[in-house]
Amino acid sequence: MSDLSSGAVLAFSVILLGIGLFGLLTRRNFILVLIAIEVAMNAAILNFVAFGAFLGNGPGASGLSGQAIAVVLVGLAATEVAVGLAIVLALNRARGSINVGEATALKL
């Protein structure tokens, strides 16, 4: 019998979200901003997996629904990283740097 409680896993997920928000708000390199977004998304995916692990087969969805949602979310997050990197390449070609302060106009 283990004493790994759901509160511990959720607290870890909240701390990861805080780290992702810190990186998103304070970094000026576009790729570091993308990495911070990925950290925050992994926190949300961990949240789904934790709820799937600690809530059994209840009356609503089964406990595996959390893992099914997490599978779809992992795919979506990877897709978003790919599109973000395409934006980084386009911005680098237009401005010559990947400083987020340079992206001030709506048109590249």
Add this chain to the structure above:
Amino acid sequence: MSLELVAFILLAGVAVVTGLLALLVRELVHTILWVAVFFVDLALVYFLLSAPFLGVLQLGVYAGAVTILLLFGVMVTRKRIFFREAATGIGPIPLGLALGVIVLLATVATTLPTTSGTVHAYAVTDLSVLLFGSDGGWLVLLGLSMMGALAGAIYLVREGRE
């Protein structure tokens, strides 16, 4: 203090430390290395939470594809190898805002309820029945959104822009 709790505390500590290091080091290639360790560590957490399929998916997609994508992004957009990025010069207002958000989240984290500490064990076959049965529509939608993102990314980086 069971073995699962000890393992989880170790993995969580490593994840928090490597996540912070990934965002604070000045060499971008070192950031990519720390990010790879972070994703592998999260995959181990998923194995601990009885989600082995998701753990392997995290290893393949995140520690594999996303890390290499970020590395290619770093390689294409830098001026020479191991070019040290300039100090970011964090202003006081964004830093204060970020610290306020972290403190708020930490206080929320201490008031979370702790339910019973049993991690249910699942079979991967049940997950596949769910994913390709009743949740199959979401998987098809994910594939369609990935195709749209591929088309958008190719359009964004095409040659012939002015």
